[in-house]
Each structure stands twice: as structure tokens, then as C-alpha cells.
Amino acid sequence: MKTKQVVEVYNTLSSAKLSKMEDKDKFLVIKAMRQLKPISTAYEEFVKDAQEKLKGDDFEDIQKKAQKWQEEGENTSLSLEERREINTYLNGYNNKVVECLKEEVEKDNELNYEKISEDAFGKLVSSNDFDVKTIMNLQDALMKE
Numbered sequence: 001m002k003t004k005q006v007v008e009v010y011n012t013l014s015s016a017k018l019s020k021m022e023d024k025d026k027f028l029v030i031k032a033m034r035q036l037k038p039i040s041t042a043y044e045e046f047v048k049d050a051q052e053k054l055k056g057d058d059f060e061d062i063q064k065k066a067q068k069w070q071e072e073g074e075n076t077s078l079s080l081e082e083r084r085e086i087n088t089y090l091n092g093y094n095n096k097v098v099e100c101l102k103e104e105v106e107k108d109n110e111l112n113y114e115k116i117s118e119d120a121f122g123k124l125v126s127s128n129d130f131d132v133k134t135i136m137n138l139q140d141a142l143m144k145e
Helices: 003-014 023-053 059-075 080-106 118-126 132-142
Strands: none
Touching: 003 023, 003 080, 003 132, 023 080, 023 118, 023 132, 059 080, 118 132
């Protein structure tokens, strides 16, 4: 499973309710989460490191200007040139972060946990208010084929 999916599934399950599931199926979900957690945690730490290390020397100044612009809105005292500088800088920074994370997000992770039945998955879904995209993602990660 790719790191991106591991993180999404782990984050979804962290706040999911298991109330309508049988205990044995709850245990399977929890055991799956125990395998997903270290991968998700490591990725989140990697993101924080990348964000911190890719900041330029003038990052704080740019952020202060951006905050001022946001607070003042349309009637900002910042010049057009300053606003362009903010956009250019922040877009460049965000692009660097995304580029740095690209390989990690697409990395395949070997996971070995028991999947739940279709019936158990139905109970997981009925215990929560997931959107269709989330259901499909969870189904790929948790349900027996």
C-alpha cells in the first residue's frame, strides 16, 4: 500500500467508530491500525522536517507580510510588487515541499494484517458517516477480496 493511502486510512480509522462491529472484527481493525501507525507517524514527521528545512532565510518576513495582507484584505497597504513577491515565494516553497514529498508519498509499504469480511466492513461503514471516496479507500485497505 502506498504511503499516501496508509496515512489517509490511518487518519480515518483514528477517529472512526467501531460500535456496530463484532469484537473480533474490532480487534482486526485495531491490529491493522497498529501496522499503519508507524508508517503514518514517520511520514508526518518527514513532512514537518521537509517544511522546516525548506524554509528560506526570509520565510518569517514573507509570512508576516502574507498575514498582514490577509488581515487587511482588498484594501491592503502592501504594494502590488510585495503581493507578487509573497505569492511567488509561497508558491515556490510549496512546490519544493511537494517535490520533496513525492517519492515518500508513492513508496510502497509491505503490510501484513488480516482483512475483515464484507459484513464487518458494512458494520464499520454504518457506524460512521464516511463519504464515498473514504469508503472506497478503506475498502481497498481493510476488506477481504
